[in-house]
Amino acid sequence: MKRWGLILLALLVTLAVHAASQSTAQTVLETPLNSAPYSDATAVVTLPAGTNITIIERQGGWYHVRLDSGQDGWLQMTSIRMNNNTSSGSSGSSWGFGWLSSLFESGRSGATGVTATTGVRGLNTGDIANAKPDPQATNEITAWSATPQQARQFAHQLDLKPEQVAYLPQVKGAQP
Amino acid sequence: MNARFYLDKMRYPLALVLMLALTACANVNGGGMDVNSLFNTFKTVKQAVTPANQQEEEQIGYATASTLLGAAKPINDPAVQEYVNKVGLWVALQSDRPDLPWHFAVVDSNDIDAFAVPGGYVFITRGLLLHMRSEAELAGALGHEISHVVLKQQLKALQQAAQLNLVGQAAQFELQQHGQNTQFFDSVAGATRNLYSKGLDKDDEFEADRMGVVLAARAGYDPYGLVAVLQTLETVDPKSNGMQLLLATHPAPAARVAMLSAEMQAGHMDRYGRQVEGTERYQQMIKTLVSTSTRR
Numbered sequence: 110m111k112r113w114g115l116i117l118l119a120l121l122v123t124l125a126v127h128a129a130s131q132s133t134a135q136t137v138l139e140t141p142l143n144s145a146p147y148s149d150a151t152a153v154v155t156l157p158a159g160t161n162i163t164i165i166e167r168q169g170g171w172y173h174v175r176l177d178s179g180q181d182g183w184l185q186m187t188s189i190r191m192n193n194n195t196s197s198g199s200s201g202s203s204w205g206f207g208w209l210s211s212l213f214e215s216g217r218s219g220a221t222g223v224t225a226t227t228g229v230r231g232l233n234t235g236d237i238a239n240a241k242p243d244p245q246a247t248n249e250i251t252a253w254s255a256t257p258q259q260a261r262q263f264a265h266q267l268d269l270k271p272e273q274v275a276y277l278p279q280v281k282g283a284q285p
Numbered sequence: 286m287n288a289r290f291y292l293d294k295m296r297y298p299l300a301l302v303l304m305l306a307l308t309a310c311a312n313v314n315g316g317g318m319d320v321n322s323l324f325n326t327f328k329t330v331k332q333a334v335t336p337a338n339q340q341e342e343e344q345i346g347y348a349t350a351s352t353l354l355g356a357a358k359p360i361n362d363p364a365v366q367e368y369v370n371k372v373g374l375w376v377a378l379q380s381d382r383p384d385l386p387w388h389f390a391v392v393d394s395n396d397i398d399a400f401a402v403p404g405g406y407v408f409i410t411r412g413l414l415l416h417m418r419s420e421a422e423l424a425g426a427l428g429h430e431i432s433h434v435v436l437k438q439q440l441k442a443l444q445q446a447a448q449l450n451l452v453g454q455a456a457q458f459e460l461q462q463h464g465q466n467t468q469f470f471d472s473v474a475g476a477t478r479n480l481y482s483k484g485l486d487k488d489d490e491f492e493a494d495r496m497g498v499v500l501a502a503r504a505g506y507d508p509y510g511l512v513a514v515l516q517t518l519e520t521v522d523p524k525s526n527g528m529q530l531l532l533a534t535h536p537a538p539a540a541r542v543a544m545l546s547a548e549m550q551a552g553h554m555d556r557y558g559r560q561v562e563g564t565e566r567y568q569q570m571i572k573t574l575v576s577t578s579t580r581r
Contacts, residue, residue, distance in 0.1 A: 146558075148555070167509070167513055168558070168559075169507055169509055169555065169557075169558020169559055169560075170509045170512070170549070170554070170555050170558045171558070186509060186512060186513070186516065187512065187542060187543075187545075187546030187549075187550075189516075190519065190539060190542075191516050191517070191519035191520045192520065193519065193520060193521075193522065193523070205418040206418065208418075208568045208572075209415065232356060232357050232392075232394035232396040232398060232410060232530055233396070233526065233529050233530050234482040234483075234529070234530055234533055235482075236356040236357070237353070237356050237478055237481045237482040237530070238478050238479075238482045239356075239478070240352050240353065240355040240356035240474075240477075240478055241355045242348065242351040242352045242354075242355045242470065242474050243351055243354045243355040243358070244347070244351040246351065246354035246355075246358060246359055247347060247350045247351045247354055247406075249359065250354075250359050250366070250388055250390040251388055252363075253363060253366035253367050253370050253388075253389075253390070254370050254374075254386075254387070254388050254389075255367065255370040255371045255373075255374045256374075257374065257378060257383075259371060259374075260371050260374040260375040260378060261375070261378075263371040263372075263375060264375045264504070264505065266566075267420070267505075267561055267563055267566060268505075268561065269375065269504060269505030269506065269561050269563075270505045271379060271503060271504065271505060272502060272503050272504075272505060272557065272560070273503070274499050274502040274503045274508075274557065275499070275552070276495070276496060276499050277495045277496075277498070277499060277548045277549065277551065277552035277554070278548065278551050278552060279492075279495065279548070280544070280547040280548050280551050
């Protein structure tokens with residue numbers, strides 16, 4: 110059991126570190142690189158489609174990005190397409206996962222008492238197609254359910270306030 | 286209300302017209318109009334789409350949830366489970382079905398997926414949680430699943446796929462007290478295995494994306510969280526095991542991003558882009574996932 114945990118941990122550390130290092134993307138259309146995450150911010154330069162970028166962070170619908178030249182700016186998040194990470198074989202991910210890799214690293218050192226999970230399993234179409242019902246599990250999960258009051262309190266802690274937002278229109282022919 | 290919604294939304298009227306037409310043709314060839322067979326055809330089609338009331342939906346959901354939890358067990362990490370339940374319920378409270386008995390659960394798989402089950406059950410894999418950065422991203426993903434439940438998409442598909450009047454059987458099931466060997470339970474389990482390994486129509490997925498971002502925004506979160514999750518999934522090798530089930534049952538992440546992009550722009554969602562991200566709370570809560578093991 111313990112040995113499997115260690116092997117898995119090593120694997121996860123590799124994947125997580127790999128994940129943290131992958132954050133490249135390409136513009137899918139000609140798009141202005143803005144000086145700030147707003148539509149009316151000054152355009153630093155107009156990027157042609159297919160420009161390579163590295164993502165630093167996200168703010169709402171905008172990515173803070175860096176060009177190969179070293180110049181940085183803000184792009185609308187929907188103007189880019191992430192590069193597919195076919196080399197990792199499993200977990201790809203991208204910017205913003207430094208916390209995860211440092212977590213796995215601290216697990217390895219034992220500093221925070223975090224240990225690797227055992228009993229990790231896959232879930233594919235075959236698992237679903239052959240599933241044997243487990244009503245006991247369905248009964249057990251209700252122990253974790255929240256009450257509306259708990260949910261409201263929890264939202265309040267993060268200053269989450271209900272907003273009036275209309276449902277979105279269906280846009281025909283939006284698919285690539 | 287429900288019945289009207291069904292007639293407006295579903296493809297059944299088309300199927301009905303088609304079947305009536307075929308029946309009519311058959312009878313013309315046979316040399317005469319058989320009113321009885323026409324009536325029976327109508328009755329069969331109508332029976333298959335009888336809308337479930339909430340109690341019946343919950344019973345179907347119970348059997349569906351039990352089948353899915355047979356494939357992936359809930360993780361034994363009460364703190365994470367309670368956290369996901371609070372985020373999920375807070376988002377669900379902003380939906381058109383706030384009063385359903387909502388139950389959320391993280392299931393023990395490193396593969397990337399999430400499931401919506403009739404009656405208010407939502408399951409998310411550990412693997413998907415580890416591919417998200419913030420509570421706004423989690424709210425977006427849960428918003429997508431909650432929307433499936435609100436729109437009763439799986440419920441309708443299960444009823445149709447089972448080729449049975451599940452509603453009538455649900456009433457009998459009530460008398461038999463959650464036994465798992467009833468005919469009803471087996472029928473739903475069979476339909477569940479089929480539906481959740483093949484998935485819904487693509488349009489149902491796009492519709493759930495479109496509603497999911499709105500629910501997240503209504504809950505006070507940055508609605509671009511779901512787009513960020515989908516873009517993260519774009520970076521994962523589509524041939525990897527972790528993506529197999531998700532890609533077999535959903536449109537490609539890039540197609541979903543493109544669709545959401547157009548819709549969110551049309552709906553001026555950028556107004557809500559500065560809402561809560563919840564990065565710190567999410568990362569604090571999720572880090573214990575690394576130390577959890579299977580429930581049983």
